[in-house]
Amino acid sequence: xxxxxxxxxxxxxxxxxxxxxxxxxxxxxxxxxxxxxxxxxxxxxxxxxxxxxxxxxxxxxxxxxxxxxxxxxxxxxxxxxxxxxxxxxxxxxxxxxxxxxxxxxxxxxxxxxxxxxxxxxxxxxxxxxxxxxxxxxxxxxxxxxxxxxxxxxxxxxxxxxxxxxxxxxxxxxxxxxxxxxxxxxxxxxxxxxxxxxxxxxxxxxxxxxxxxxxxxxxxxxxxxxxxxxxxxxxxxxxxxxxxxxxxxxxxxxxxxxxxxxxxxxxxxxxxxxxxxxxxxxxxxxxxxxxxxxxxxxxxxxxxxxxxxx
Amino acid sequence: xxxxxxxxxxxxxxxxxxxxxxxxxxxxxxxxxxxxxxxxxxxxxxxxxxxxxxxxxxxxxxxxxxxxxxxxxxxxxxxxxxxxxxxxxxxxxxxxxxxxxxxxxxxxxxxxxxxxxxxxxxxxxxxxxxxxxxxxxxxxxxxxxxxxxxxxxxxxxxxxxxxxxxxxxxxxxxxxxxxxxxxxxxxxxxxxxxxxxxxxxxxxxxxxxxxxxxxxxxxxxxxxxxxxxxxxxxxxxxxxxxxxxxxxxxxxxxxxxxxxxxxxxxxxxxxxxxxxxxxxxxxxxxxxxxxxxxxxxxxxxxxxxxxxxxxxxxxxxxxxxxxxxxxxxxxxxxxxxxxxxxxxxxxxxxxxxxxxxxxxxxxxxxxxxxxxxxxxxxxxxxxxxxxxxxxxxxxxxxxxxxxxxxxxxxxxxxxxxxxxxxxxxxxxxxxxxxxxxxxxxxxxxxxxxxxxxxxxxxxxx
Numbered sequence: 001x002x003x004x005x006x007x008x009x010x011x012x013x014x015x016x017x018x019x020x021x022x023x024x025x026x027x028x029x030x031x032x033x034x035x036x037x038x039x040x041x042x043x044x045x046x047x048x049x050x051x052x053x054x055x056x057x058x059x060x061x062x063x064x065x066x067x068x069x070x071x072x073x074x075x076x077x078x079x080x081x082x083x084x085x086x087x088x089x090x091x092x093x094x095x096x097x098x099x100x101x102x103x104x105x106x107x108x109x110x111x112x113x114x115x116x117x118x119x120x121x122x123x124x125x126x127x128x129x130x131x132x133x134x135x136x137x138x139x140x141x142x143x144x145x146x147x148x149x150x151x152x153x154x155x156x157x158x159x160x161x162x163x164x165x166x167x168x169x170x171x172x173x174x175x176x177x178x179x180x181x182x183x184x185x186x187x188x189x190x191x192x193x194x195x196x197x198x199x200x201x202x203x204x205x206x207x208x209x210x211x212x213x214x215x216x217x218x219x220x221x222x223x224x225x226x227x228x229x230x231x232x233x234x235x236x237x238x239x240x241x242x243x244x245x246x247x248x249x250x251x252x253x254x255x256x257x258x259x260x261x262x263x264x265x266x267x268x269x270x271x272x273x274x275x276x277x278x279x280x281x282x283x284x285x286x287x288x289x290x291x292x293x294x295x296x297x298x299x300x301x302x303x304x305x306x307x308x309x
Numbered sequence: 310x311x312x313x314x315x316x317x318x319x320x321x322x323x324x325x326x327x328x329x330x331x332x333x334x335x336x337x338x339x340x341x342x343x344x345x346x347x348x349x350x351x352x353x354x355x356x357x358x359x360x361x362x363x364x365x366x367x368x369x370x371x372x373x374x375x376x377x378x379x380x381x382x383x384x385x386x387x388x389x390x391x392x393x394x395x396x397x398x399x400x401x402x403x404x405x406x407x408x409x410x411x412x413x414x415x416x417x418x419x420x421x422x423x424x425x426x427x428x429x430x431x432x433x434x435x436x437x438x439x440x441x442x443x444x445x446x447x448x449x450x451x452x453x454x455x456x457x458x459x460x461x462x463x464x465x466x467x468x469x470x471x472x473x474x475x476x477x478x479x480x481x482x483x484x485x486x487x488x489x490x491x492x493x494x495x496x497x498x499x500x501x502x503x504x505x506x507x508x509x510x511x512x513x514x515x516x517x518x519x520x521x522x523x524x525x526x527x528x529x530x531x532x533x534x535x536x537x538x539x540x541x542x543x544x545x546x547x548x549x550x551x552x553x554x555x556x557x558x559x560x561x562x563x564x565x566x567x568x569x570x571x572x573x574x575x576x577x578x579x580x581x582x583x584x585x586x587x588x589x590x591x592x593x594x595x596x597x598x599x600x601x602x603x604x605x606x607x608x609x610x611x612x613x614x615x616x617x618x619x620x621x622x623x624x625x626x627x628x629x630x631x632x633x634x635x636x637x638x639x640x641x642x643x644x645x646x647x648x649x650x651x652x653x654x655x656x657x658x659x660x661x662x663x664x665x666x667x668x669x670x671x672x673x674x675x676x677x678x679x680x681x682x683x684x685x686x687x688x689x690x691x692x693x694x695x696x697x698x699x700x701x702x703x704x705x706x707x708x709x710x711x712x713x714x715x716x717x718x719x720x721x722x723x724x725x726x727x728x729x730x731x732x733x734x735x736x737x738x739x740x741x742x743x744x745x746x747x748x749x750x751x752x753x754x755x756x757x758x759x760x761x762x763x764x765x766x767x768x769x770x
Contacts (some may be wrong), residue, residue, distance in 0.1 A: 019313035035522050049346045055361050057348070083342050095737045101521060102468065103740040106680050109673045116724035122347040167432030237669070241533070244526065279541040286537075290395060293523050294515050 002143040002150045007274045008267070013158045013227065014163035015266020020220035021243035022250065022258035024213025028251035030189045032097070038088055039109035039217060040240015041115035044233065046081040046218025047225045048119060052126055054144050054225075066133060070222075077222055078215040085214025088115075088209055094203065112236070119233040127232040128179060128223060134160065156222070161223045169259060170220060172212075178253065184211060189253070238282065242269070245289040251302020260300060310658065331385035334615025337376035344371055346591065387717060416688060417712075423449075423594060427587040442586045446593055448698050450651055453597035455678040455690035460604055462676070463685035464613065465640035466620025468525040471532025472675050474512070475505045475645035477667035479652025481539060484552040486660055494558035494657045498650060505649020506642040513641035517634055520623070532672055540664040555656050558592060593654055600647045601687055607643070608750040617674030617750065618639050620764075674728070681735050683742025692743055701728055 021043050028036040053073045055061045063072075092107040137155030144150070176182035182269060184205045187195040196202045224239070225231055242265055250261025272284040298304040318739035324654050347369035352359045408513035422429070430441045448564050454476065461469045486492045492500070512531045516524055527618070546552070557565060563572045572584055607613040615636040618626045627633055678697060682689025704720040739745065746758040 005565070030562060033522075035526065051359075052346045052350050052352055052361070055352060055359055080342065080346060083339070087339060088344060092733050092737070096740055098742040102680065102684075103736055105468075105522065105525065106677065107733045107736045110677070110729045110736065113670070113673065113725055113729030114733065117723075119347065120724055121726055124353070126354065128352055129354070131358060241529070248523075248526075264660050269497055280537065283369065283537050286534050289530045290515065290527045293519060295526050297523065 001143050002152050003145065003274070005141060006150075006152045007270050009152070009154055009158060011267035011270035012263060012264070013161050013262035014270055015246075017220045017227070017262075018159050018239070018243045018246045018265050019259040019306065020165060020168065020216045020223075021239060021264025022246040023255060024217050024260045025247040026246050026250070026252050026255065026258040027185075027213055031185065031192075031206055031245070032093070032104075034093070034101070034104045035244065036093075036210075036213070037105065038092075038111035038115055039213065040236035040238075040243065042085050042088070042111050042214045042236070042242075043217040043221050043224075043239055044231070044236030045115060045121065045225075046085050046214070047231045047235070048123060048221075048233075049080045049218065050074075050077040050225055051130060051231060054130070070133075070226075074219065074222055077218040081214045081218030081221070082211040084115075085095050085210045085217075089207055089210040094206075111151060112240075114238030115123050116233050116236065123231065123233065127230050130229050130231075132157075132229055133226060140212050157227060161227065164219065165224070165259075168216065171218070173255065175212075181205075181208060181243030193200070196200040241289070242285050245285055245292070248289060249292050249299055253303070254299070254301045257299055257301035320382035326384070329380055329387075332383055332387075333376050333379040336379040337372045340375045341368070344368055350722055364560065376436030399716065416720075419691065427590050431583065431587075438583055439586060440701075442583070442590055444564035444699065444702050446586070446590050447702065449593040449597055449693050450655060450658075451678060451694040451698050452691055453593060453600050453651045453654075454581055454648060454675045454688060455694055456604060457644050457651065458645050458679050459685065459687065459690060460607075460616075461640050461644035462649070462679055463606065464604070464617040464620065465637065467526045467637060467640060468521060468751075469529070469644070470525045470669075470672050471512070471535075471677060472644070472648055473667045473669070474528075474532040474535040475509060476652040476655065476671065476695025477535055477539065477664070478505045478508045478571050479649030480667070481546060481652075481664045483653040483656045484555050484648065485546070487556050488552060491554055494653070498653050499651040502646045502649045505652065509641040509643075509648075510638050512640045523770055526703035529672070530671060532667075533536075533669060536664050536667050539667070546664075549663060549665070551661055551665070553661040555660050555662070556658070558588070558657050560588060560649040589654075589658055593651075593658075596654060600650075603647075604687065612636065612639055614751060624711075658693040677728075677732050681732065681742055683744035683747075683753040684744065686742065686744040689742055696743075697731065698726060700731075702724075704754065730732075 011086065021039065024042070025041045028034065028039070037300050038162025053076045057072060063069045063083050070149045088111050093104050095128060097105045097106060134155075134157045137158070139151055139153055141152040142149065143152075176185060184195070184200045185208070187198070187200050188202055188205045192202055195205075200224045220239075221231075224235070243262065246261035246265040247258045248261070249264055252260070265288070268288060269281050269285060273281045276284075292299065313378070345431070346370070348371055349360045349365045350361060351364060353362055354360075388750060403767075407579050426445055427438075427442050428608070430445075432543045434441055455470070455486075457475075458469065459470045461472070479501040482504045483492075483494070483497040486497045487502060516527050519527055540549055543549070559565075560572060563575055565572045565588060571580065572578075572588075578584070608617070614640075615631050618631060618634050619631075619633060655666070659666075674697075678690060678693045682693035682696065701724045704724050735743070741760075746760060747764050748758055
């Protein structure tokens with residue numbers, strides 16, 4: 001029981017990170033119907049920016065008060081990663097809008113290769129370890145198993161991740177449902193041509209979608225960095241595929257679905273590693289992806305696609 | 310009046326120049342922002358945690374290069390009244406229009422060159438023959454893989470991002486057959502092809518209902534699953550350590566070895582390691598040509614026609630009574646079979662395989678070759694392989710760059726970066742691939758090329 005609760009907490013933490021990345025996939029798919037293959041690498045870029053900013057603030061400016069440092073890191077990472085997201089869209093996807101569907105998928109794969117190798121060349125291929133910054137936590141349960149005493153702990157780090165994700169989700173839902181930008185975004189999602197006829201600047205809205213996705217991915221990148229303490233140029237691929245799985249599981253195009261799917265994938269991965277084998281945890285994620293797409297293509301909360309002939 | 314016109318022209322020119330400057334400045338600013346955390350600042354592992362090293366000159370150089378490059382592009386291509394690229398393009402188009410049958414002639418010229426290629430290198434580049442023939446083998450392997458994938462993506466319109474799985478199945482089939490049953494290359498080759506085709510059907514079954522992007526993602530997932538299983542099934546596949554000591558192919562039982570009974574001894578030649586490379590080259594050339602020949606013939610058979618009909622419109626296909634299940638499965642199986650052949654060849658060439666060689670990146674490269682060449686175009690695959698693989702490998706030979714950038718400069722580490730940029734660049738410039746015409750397999754009155762825009766491409770409908 002204690003072990004189960006501990007795994008549940010770990011799974012929710014991991015799931016929050018996947019959920020934040022998944023939102024980027026689901027929004028882009030919703031608005032232009034393409035899989036933004038480079039989104040996982042935008043997440044990786046975000047975590048590198050966060051790492052460098054953190055080092056500048058702590059070692060050069062000598063900031064010591066951690067909450068302020070993390071807040072500044074968060075803001076800078078969001079701003080700069082957004083610029084990356086915007087540029088990727090502008091360079092690789094916008095020129096191909098209206099082209100056949102495979103074209104942006106190919107440039108997205110190309111962009112993914114470019115981002116990975118850019119970071120590898122400029123920052124080196126070795127992993128970047130960052131010692132744990134936030135330590136400690138609160139003990140929720142204590143118990144005894146056959147292997148000895150077990151303590152269920154909710155660390156401050158996990159609390160921060162879950163709370164930040166919740167806050168971001170609330171803010172983001174408000175942004176989509178209440179602001180003119182959100183309205184334009186939903187309009188473009190429903191019918192791009194009609195939206196542009198009614199005076200919505202479609203190109204700008206699509207750009208902003210990429211910017212929002214990238215900003216959320218950078219938050220996920222910062223959390224990943226703080227939670228695992230190790231990043232390298234290749235983290236984007238697996239995280240990207242899993243987040244995409246989350247988006248599909250939740251129903252692609254649906255924002256609450258992306259978060260729900262993220263949590264589900266996080267839980268499945270953690271429980272799989274906890275109760276079965278660690279080696280095959282990626283197989284579990286990939287199999288879920290295949291199974292969901294084959295048997296439940298519209299996901300948990302998605303709308304079934306109606307095909308007109 | 311002439312004066313005002315000239316004035317107007319000058320004003321337009323002036324405007325163009327100012328616009329170009331503004332645009333280039335924006336681009337340079339963007340590079341400054343994007344590059345800020347990556348180019349001038351580098352995090353390194355130092356004693357007591359991570360430390361930052363500074364490289365300001367690189368950042369400034371990158372900004373200046375982008376500014377200059379963008380300015381030149383603006384002045385001569387993007388904003389110019391007669392873009393330089395159009396002038397060159399017109400010239401090229403004019404020359405090809407002047408010579409009828411240039412394409413056919415080129416095909417035969419390329420084929421002729423491919424046939425004599427090893428001897429060309431041994432005659433003209435005796436110092437580097439081994440390296441060049443090895444590169445030719447590599448390019449030929451990618452051409453074969455590209456042709457194999459072209460059946461699935463180009464003809465049947467099924468977007469497959471996990472093609473490397475069949476390459477891996479072929480390679481591991483041969484390696485394991487050789488290890489456990491002591492089979493030679495020629496015995497294992499058909500078996501590897503059959504096994505890969507079998508896997509093509511197994512993986513094809515669940516995805517019959519999927520189309521377009523979803524199909525791509527599920528095939529990617531299958532490819533990764535196969536790789537992770539190969540990586541973790543230690544008792545059977547030796548896991549990350551891979552399998553080594555894979556036997557070399559023989560020529561009707563003649564081994565390419567020194568001394569008694571070897572190839573050189575039998576024909577009374579002096580022993581040289583290059584013989585084996587030339588032999589390997591001809592094996593892959595023949596395998597690739599078989600792939601091409603089979604594809605070209607299949608296009609004229611009912612099954613090939615069904616593939617292309619499926620690519621154009623699945624619903625129409627079904628209403629005309631074509632069994633789409635069989636059509637899709639045959640496409641997967643035949644594409645996978647050629648992937649399996651190529652995989653066996655890869656295993657025998659390397660003599661060592663491990664799951665490292667079969668990552669998603671390989672699939673992406675093969676798909677990129679097919680799409681950049683022009684989906685469904687056989688000659689396009691050849692051109693794209695030569696440009697992308699050959700061009701990237703040529704980076705190894707560029708010595709003069711280290712004189713510019715200092716001795717520590719190693720162009721090889723930039724190859725995948727350049728590969729990715731080329732992928733994006735070519736796709737934005739020519740979304741339909743380098744070869745923009747297709748030859749339909751069925752014609753009413755006269756046989757003529759049509760634009761690639763007329764052909765559905767992996768859109769899954």
